[in-house]
Amino acid sequence: MTNGEAAQNEKEVIFHISKKDNFPDWFGEICRVAELADIRYGVKGFTPFLPWSVMTMELMFDILEGVLQRKGHLPMLFPTVIPESNLSRESHHVQGFTPQVFWISEFGDGEKLDERLALRPTSETAIYPMYSLWIRSWRDLPLKRYQRCTVFRSEVKSTRPFLRGREFLWIESHNVFATHEEAKAQVKEDLETTKEVVTDAFGVPTMVFRRTQWDKFPGGINTYAADTLMPDGKVLQLPSTHDLGDNFARAFDIKYINESNETVYAFQTCYGPAISRIYGALISVHGDDNGLRLPFKLAPYQVVIVPIFKGKSADDVIGYCQKVEKALRHAGLRVYLDSRDATPGWKYNYWEMKGVPVRVEVGQREVKQEKVVIFRRDLMKREIVALTGLAGKVQTVGRDYDSVLRAEAESRFENLVVDAATLGALEGVLDKGKIGRVQFCTTEADGLICAEEIKNKTGGEVRGTRIDVEESATGACIVCGKAAKAVVYVARSY
Amino acid sequence: MTNGEAAQNEKEVIFHISKKDNFPDWFGEICRVAELADIRYGVKGFTPFLPWSVMTMELMFDILEGVLQRKGHLPMLFPTVIPESNLSRESHHVQGFTPQVFWISEFGDGEKLDERLALRPTSETAIYPMYSLWIRSWRDLPLKRYQRCTVFRSEVKSTRPFLRGREFLWIESHNVFATHEEAKAQVKEDLETTKEVVTDAFGVPTMVFRRTQWDKFPGGINTYAADTLMPDGKVLQLPSTHDLGDNFARAFDIKYINESNETVYAFQTCYGPAISRIYGALISVHGDDNGLRLPFKLAPYQVVIVPIFKGKSADDVIGYCQKVEKALRHAGLRVYLDSRDATPGWKYNYWEMKGVPVRVEVGQREVKQEKVVIFRRDLMKREIVALTGLAGKVQTVGRDYDSVLRAEAESRFENLVVDAATLGALEGVLDKGKIGRVQFCTTEADGLICAEEIKNKTGGEVRGTRIDVEESATGACIVCGKAAKAVVYVARSY
Numbered sequence: 001m002t003n004g005e006a007a008q009n010e011k012e013v014i015f016h017i018s019k020k021d022n023f024p025d026w027f028g029e030i031c032r033v034a035e036l037a038d039i040r041y042g043v044k045g046f047t048p049f050l051p052w053s054v055m056t057m058e059l060m061f062d063i064l065e066g067v068l069q070r071k072g073h074l075p076m077l078f079p080t081v082i083p084e085s086n087l088s089r090e091s092h093h094v095q096g097f098t099p100q101v102f103w104i105s106e107f108g109d110g111e112k113l114d115e116r117l118a119l120r121p122t123s124e125t126a127i128y129p130m131y132s133l134w135i136r137s138w139r140d141l142p143l144k145r146y147q148r149c150t151v152f153r154s155e156v157k158s159t160r161p162f163l164r165g166r167e168f169l170w171i172e173s174h175n176v177f178a179t180h181e182e183a184k185a186q187v188k189e190d191l192e193t194t195k196e197v198v199t200d201a202f203g204v205p206t207m208v209f210r211r212t213q214w215d216k217f218p219g220g221i222n223t224y225a226a227d228t229l230m231p232d233g234k235v236l237q238l239p240s241t242h243d244l245g246d247n248f249a250r251a252f253d254i255k256y257i258n259e260s261n262e263t264v265y266a267f268q269t270c271y272g273p274a275i276s277r278i279y280g281a282l283i284s285v286h287g288d289d290n291g292l293r294l295p296f297k298l299a300p301y302q303v304v305i306v307p308i309f310k311g312k313s314a315d316d317v318i319g320y321c322q323k324v325e326k327a328l329r330h331a332g333l334r335v336y337l338d339s340r341d342a343t344p345g346w347k348y349n350y351w352e353m354k355g356v357p358v359r360v361e362v363g364q365r366e367v368k369q370e371k372v373v374i375f376r377r378d379l380m381k382r383e384i385v386a387l388t389g390l391a392g393k394v395q396t397v398g399r400d401y402d403s404v405l406r407a408e409a410e411s412r413f414e415n416l417v418v419d420a421a422t423l424g425a426l427e428g429v430l431d432k433g434k435i436g437r438v439q440f441c442t443t444e445a446d447g448l449i450c451a452e453e454i455k456n457k458t459g460g461e462v463r464g465t466r467i468d469v470e471e472s473a474t475g476a477c478i479v480c481g482k483a484a485k486a487v488v489y490v491a492r493s494y
Numbered sequence: 495m496t497n498g499e500a501a502q503n504e505k506e507v508i509f510h511i512s513k514k515d516n517f518p519d520w521f522g523e524i525c526r527v528a529e530l531a532d533i534r535y536g537v538k539g540f541t542p543f544l545p546w547s548v549m550t551m552e553l554m555f556d557i558l559e560g561v562l563q564r565k566g567h568l569p570m571l572f573p574t575v576i577p578e579s580n581l582s583r584e585s586h587h588v589q590g591f592t593p594q595v596f597w598i599s600e601f602g603d604g605e606k607l608d609e610r611l612a613l614r615p616t617s618e619t620a621i622y623p624m625y626s627l628w629i630r631s632w633r634d635l636p637l638k639r640y641q642r643c644t645v646f647r648s649e650v651k652s653t654r655p656f657l658r659g660r661e662f663l664w665i666e667s668h669n670v671f672a673t674h675e676e677a678k679a680q681v682k683e684d685l686e687t688t689k690e691v692v693t694d695a696f697g698v699p700t701m702v703f704r705r706t707q708w709d710k711f712p713g714g715i716n717t718y719a720a721d722t723l724m725p726d727g728k729v730l731q732l733p734s735t736h737d738l739g740d741n742f743a744r745a746f747d748i749k750y751i752n753e754s755n756e757t758v759y760a761f762q763t764c765y766g767p768a769i770s771r772i773y774g775a776l777i778s779v780h781g782d783d784n785g786l787r788l789p790f791k792l793a794p795y796q797v798v799i800v801p802i803f804k805g806k807s808a809d810d811v812i813g814y815c816q817k818v819e820k821a822l823r824h825a826g827l828r829v830y831l832d833s834r835d836a837t838p839g840w841k842y843n844y845w846e847m848k849g850v851p852v853r854v855e856v857g858q859r860e861v862k863q864e865k866v867v868i869f870r871r872d873l874m875k876r877e878i879v880a881l882t883g884l885a886g887k888v889q890t891v892g893r894d895y896d897s898v899l900r901a902e903a904e905s906r907f908e909n910l911v912v913d914a915a916t917l918g919a920l921e922g923v924l925d926k927g928k929i930g931r932v933q934f935c936t937t938e939a940d941g942l943i944c945a946e947e948i949k950n951k952t953g954g955e956v957r958g959t960r961i962d963v964e965e966s967a968t969g970a971c972i973v974c975g976k977a978a979k980a981v982v983y984v985a986r987s988y
Contacts (some may be wrong), residue, residue, distance in 0.1 A: 038624060042580075043611065044571035051639070054569045075548045079540035080574070080613075080644060080660055081596075087537075098604045102575075104613065107648040108593045117537065119574075119598065119613075130532060130542055145545070150574060154601040167573055292653055 015353040023232040027160070027284060034292055034354050036283070037161035045159035045166030052354065053162070053279060055300035056392040057169060059147060060275050063297070064171060071189060073144040073173055078126045080149070081117040081353075090251040096218025097121045119152040123183060124219070124270060127174050130253035135266060138178055138491050139259045142186075142321040146173035146271075162280030163236065169276040175269045176254060183243055183267040187224055190241035190271040194226045198238055198272070202226050203406035204282050205413050206238055207435075208444050209464030209489060212443040212451065217270075225258055227463055227491070228281050229412060233433020235463065239273035260294040283355075285409050292355025293377055294399035295405060301336040303394055304329055304351045304419040306346045308363035320367045324360060324390065331391030339340060339417040357401050358394055378404045417489065423478060426490060427458040436460060436492045439484035441477035449488075450479035460490040509785040509847040513778075516724040521654070521778060528786055528848050530777070531655035539653035539660030546848065547656070547773060549794035551663060554769050555642060557791070558665060558691050565683060567638040567667055572620045574643070575611040580619040584745040584936035590712020591615045594647040599637060613646040618713070618764060621668050622746035625762070629760060631751045633670055636680075640667035640765075640903075657730065657988060661740055663770040665910050670748060670760045677737055677761040681718060684735035686763040688720045691767070692732055697900035698722050698776050700732055700906050701929075703983060706937040706945065711764075715739040722775050723906060727927020729957065729985040730775055734766035773919025778905050784847025787871055789899055790892035795830040797822055797888055798845045802838045803855035814861045818884065825885030846871060851895050852888055872898045911983065917972060920984060921952040929985045930954060933978035935971035941980075945971035954984040 015033055019026040031037045036053040049057070049249075065075065081104060088094050102119040106112050120126055127145075135143060148171050156336070159190040173190070178181045185370055190272055191208055198204050206226035216223040217240070225240035249255070249265040257263055284292045296302055304323055309317040318339060325337045336356075338347050344361070351359055360375040372385045378401045385393050420426035429436040436458075443465060451462045465471070465486050473484035500765055509527055513520040525531045530547040543551070559569065575598060596613040600606050614620055629637060641664050653659055667684070671677045673976075685702055692698050700720035710717035711734070717836040719734035743749070752758055770988040780787045790796055799818055803811040811947050815831055822829045830840050838855070847852055853866040855876075868888070872895045881888050914920035923930040930952075937959060945956040954964045959965070959980050967978035 028676075040627060041573060041620075041624065043575060048573065048621075049571040051568035051570055054571050058569065074545035075552065076545050077543040077548050079542065080539065080646070081537060081540060081661070083537055102601045102611075104596050104598050106599065107596045117596075126535075130535065133532075133534060152574070167575070169571075243587060253883065288920075406723060411571075425587050474796055 009430055014349050018289055019231050019287060023230065023284070026231075026287070026289075027163075027280075030283065030287060030291060030353075031161050032223055039161060043166075044157055045164075047161045047165055049161075049169075049276070052300060055280050056294060057275050058297045059298045060202065060279065060299075061171070063194075063201050063319060064273060064275070064297055065146075065148065067193055067197055068146055068171070068173060071144075071193065071422075072142075073146045073175070075147065076145050077147050077149065078120075078123055078130075079101045079128045080120055082120050082123070082126045084116040084118060086129055089125060089129075089249055090219045092390060093124065093219035093248075099154075102152050102154055102156065104284050106479045120149075121153045122151055122270075122272065123147065123149075124174070124248060125252075128248055128254060128268075131174075131176055132253045132255075135176060135254055135256050138259055141176060141178045141256060141266065142182060143176040143458065144186075145175070146171050146333070157310065160280075162283075163277050165276065168274055170272055170274040173269075173271040176249075176256065177267045177269075178256065180245060183245070183269050184269075186269045187222075187241050187243050189399045190239070191224060191226070194239045194241075194273070198228075198278060199406070201297055201408055202238060202278065202282050204238070204278070204405075207413070207489075210443075210465060210467050211240075211444050211464040212462055212488070213305075214448040214451070215462070215464070217242040217244075218249075219247055220270075221247065224467065225464070227493075228270075229416065229435075230281070230284050230494065232432075234493050235435070236277070236494045237359065238278055238281060239271065241271040242269060244268040244270060257286070286405050287355070290380075291353030293405060294355040294357065296357045296402045299355065299357050300334065300399060301356050303333065303336070303360055304335045304347075304356045305337045305353075305360045305362065306344050306347045307337075307339060308361060313367075314379050316367050317362055321362050324362065324372060324387065327387075328360075328391050328394060330394070333391065333394060348375075352380075358397055359392075360390075376401060377439075420490075421475075423454065423457045423476065425458060426454070426478065430490070430492050435463075435489050437487060438478040438487055439473055439475040440486045440488040441480050441482045441487045443488065450477060453479045454490060458490070459492050461493050463489045463491055463493070465489075479483045499879055508843050510783055512783055513725050513781060517724065517778070520580045520725075520781070520783075521657075521774075524777065524781060524785060524847075525615075525655050533655060535939075537660075539649055539658075540819045541655045541659055543655075543770070546794060550792045551769050551773050553792045553794075554675070554696065554773065555665070557640065557695050557740075557771070558767060559640075561687055562640055562665070562667060565638075565668070566636075567640045569641065570639050571641050571643065572624075574614055576617070578610040578612060580623055581612050583619060583623075584713045584742055587618065587713035587745075588595055589741075593650065596646050596648055605953070607722060614643075615645055615647045615941070616764075616766065617643075617645075617666055618668070618742060619643065619746075620881060622748060622762075622898045624751075625668075625670055626747045629670060629724055629748055629750050632753055634986075635670060635672045635760065637668070637670040638667070638680075640665050655769050656777075657692050659770065663725050663769055664766055664768040667763075667765040669763045669765075670743075671762070672750065672752065672760065674739060674761045677739070677763050680763045680765075681716075681737050681774045684733070684763070685718060685720070687765075688733045688735075688767070688941050692720065692722075692772060693869075693900070695789075695791055696772065696776050697896055697903055698732070698779050699900070699904045701907070701983075702961055705734075705958040706941060706956055707939050708942040708945070709958070711736040711738075713738065713741055713745075714764075715741065718961065719958070722779065723910065723929075724775070724778050724988065727924075728954045728987050729929070730988045732772055732775060733765065735765040736763060738762040738764060759826060760934050779848070780899050784874075785847030787899060788849040788851065790851045790896050791850050793849065794828065795850050796828045796892060797830075797847050797852045797854055798841075798850045799829065799831045799854045799856065800838050800845075801831075801833060802855060807861075810861050811856055811858060818856065818866060818881065821881075822854075822885050822888060825889070827885065827888060831916075842869075846874075847964070852891055854884075870895060872957065914984075915969075915972065917948065920948070920954060920972065924952055924954045924986050925986070929957075931981060931983055932972040933967055933969040934982040935974050935976045936979045937982065944971060947973045947986060952984070953986050955987050957983045957987070958983055959983075 211223040220242040227235040359375040471487040520977040705717040721729040740759040756835040853869040
């Protein structure tokens with residue numbers, strides 16, 4: 001950072017908290033010390049995001065929007081406010097979201113609005129009335145659009161920066177199709193997008209579940225969600241995508257004239273990757289006891305250059321560092337030359353805590369030998385390399401670094417799922433930070449009672465059924481003993 | 495556009511409205527026909543923005559943020575809501591903005607919030623309490639930050655898409671300095687940024703004024719604003735930057751310990767380029783009677799390829815077009831191959847109306863000769879060019895096209911300012927769509943009465959004094975006849 005964060009207090013950056021033993025403290029402290037978010041804003045659940053997190057989230061948006069646009073989705077932007085009458089048009093939807101809605105009913109010096117306006121908790125009810133106007137014929141379909149915005153939900157659960165806020169950053173993609181088959185294909189494409197972006201680009205592995213009927217998106221037919229694993233063994237829901245069938249089309253009158261000249265309802269999907277929450281997950285998954293470890297693709301600075309000099313060698317070393325900086329920047333790398341008035345040791349700690357992937361150290365010796373020292377934040381190891389070809393070397397290291405981060409994260413998914421035949425066994429599985437796989441009566445509405453029993457006895461939540469593995473129920477429900485119709489996964493969760 | 499806008503109604507795209515004679519109709523129609531915004535959302539002043547405008551506004555943000563970051567500003571993101579108690583801390587500020595604030599006082603099923611929350615009309619009162627916590631010593635300064643967001647104002651004036659909405663897109667830059675001199679230098683830098691971005695990159699010329707004391711930012715010391723000229727002869731305020739002195743520092747307790755170990759107040763500036771409004775200005779300034787003319791730098795598609803074929807030549811032509819598309823895309827151009835089921839003539843009208851700078855036409859003859867036809871939207875002229883070197887040629891045309899747009903816009907500023915010695919003469923000047931330059935008693939608070947007289951008699955507003963030209967008052971005030979202390983500019987405005 002170039003200003004406002006001078007090296008006043010060297011102690012401040014020696015970060016060392018055990019992420020495994022004390023994840024909540026680790027998370028709160030890294031948000032404070034690395035200057036990611038400031039919880040002192042004074043309104044519950046609303047948190048200013050600071051440059052170091054915003055710059056990474058911008059890069060995350062760029063990657064995700066690039067993929068969406070490549071797949072034919074175009075950006076749009078709807079108002080933040082939704083008239084109350086819109087919100088009420090789909091009954092399950094309104095029941096699901098009304099408890100979380102912030103309402104605007106006045107402006108200025110107490111003047112009343114004709115109709116209350118909701119701060120969007122999600123934008124189906126803002127967008128679909130317009131879709132009803134825009135869509136006339138089969139030629140208008142498919143309609144694939146998204147918007148990048150913040151949404152607002154008065155969460156009852158306790159909030160924390162990025163992971164659960166009352167205002168959060170996301171993309172919502174809203175798509176309309178002629179047939180249910182095409183809508184289902186879109187859901188599949190969304191899940192592939194999640195894998196391409198969240199796992200391949202950000203290095204965060206997930207497991208995909210079809211949610212149960214009592215846990216699906218209000219108003220939809222089926223919800224498919226990607227859960228990741230947090231350091232404390234709880235799972236966190238990352239992007240979810242929803243097959244809305246023609247439910248919303250019926251509520252919002254989204255019809256089209258098909259090729260046989262008949263007027264029929266359209267089918268819809270929506271997909272909501274929450275960038276700020278994914279950011280919270282990725283710093284949690286990749287960070288270590290020394291602080292952040294940001295993926296090379298997402299680090300605001302991919303390389304930091306630290307000059308090491310005493311007295312009269314300063315000019316030589318600084319000049320050489322500027323040459324290095326120029327070469328790396330020219331190659332398209334995001335570089336910062338740290339010439340602040342502080343010791344090299346302090347800077348090492350600072351940038352390790354900030355999670356910068358590669359550090360370049362330059363002293364008098366490196367200048368003489370036309371070399372630099374490269375330090376990798378993943379392996380915490382140094383290597384001496386030639387100045388010639390440095391940019392290419394850093395790019396290679398960056399790719400390898402991202403692979404290391406991803407492999408480490410994926411290794412935690414090995415042997416993660418453990419079968420449990422009784423509630424006692426299931427509790428033991430969850431206590432070890434694992435995910436339990438159990439026989440279960442049904443994921444239809446009737447299953448809710450057994451799910452609540454599991455929650456009460458073990459603290460675990462039924463996350464749903466796998467869709468990428470064929471699993472047929474064979475035994476008896478772990479709770480009620482009736483013939484199981486599903487194999488479900490149970491985990492403690494955020 | 496790739497979906498949802500099929501060629502159903504060929505009439506729809508033959509756009510022809512005289513921008514000069516009927517600007518309001520021109521503007522409303524181009525928003526509708528080019529699918530920039532949809533005014534049917536149902537909440538006054540809140541308007542969905544559609545892909546064709548959003549994609550350009552994204553490019554505008556990219557350019558502006560690039561310049562800000564190059565000049566040392568870093569991005570951050572504050573909550574959309576501001577506690578009422580924050581808003582009240584600067585008395586002029588609260589008086590200036592309260593009439594425009596939307597208030598949230600409840601959530602869920604009628605639960606009351608402890609304190610009302612304002613939807614930010616601008617974020618000084620959200621950000622400065624945090625600055626008070628972040629800034630401790632001279633080492634923390636300067637602090638240069640910005641955020642990209644939407645803001646909300648319950649405008650009493652009539653709203654229209656982009657130009658005046660109750661929610662609009664902007665960047666707000668908030669900066670803190672040790673001295674007033676540095677703050678003033680920032681104001682100067684902001685004005686240079688406006689020129690670099692709005693004029694040099696977007697091709698929209700402006701004239702910069704220091705606003706009068708009754709027209710400045712509430713709570714600040716001085717406001718400097720760039721006005722542009724709209725097709726109907728009215729001016730529109732584009733980015734303004736504000737010297738806040740230490741007024742807000744005193745209200746929000748933003749102090750630092752200086753190098754002499756004394757605790758003193760800091761000095762501040764803020765700068766607010768409204769991207770959606772600048773978008774409204776640039777389509778108005780550059781558009782013509784056939785529709786939009788988007789700057790090459792800002793067009794979602796810089797080049798559209800239209801294949802022309804009958805019967806069996808289709809495969810050849812389409813294949814050749816795909817080759818052209820690939821070559822142009824490879825060169826980093828934003829290209830769209832329009833292979834929709836419609837006539838070439840319809841497509842020509844459509845993309846001219848949409849404002850795409852360059853059209854490439856390919857028929858059987860071009861395929862045989864390894865050539866293409868290039869059509870420029872600015873000159874409305876065709877040229878035959880070789881396929882070899884096409885991308886470079888298009889880049890050159892693009893640069894020239896942007897120069898043409900800018901030169902045309904700047905030509906309207908020639909002889910724009912006309913001196914007026916009486917209110918009658920001034921009215922005549924304004925009737926011709928010109929800006930009047932008049933001798934005026936004072937731009938201090940006392941001058942308001944004379945300014946109101948000008949407004950009542952001529953419909954013109956006092957825009958302030960020039961800062962880039964030395965102009966000393968010599969005569970008598972055009973209204974009250976007292977000795978003039980300022981030379982001010984008067985224009986009708988949005």
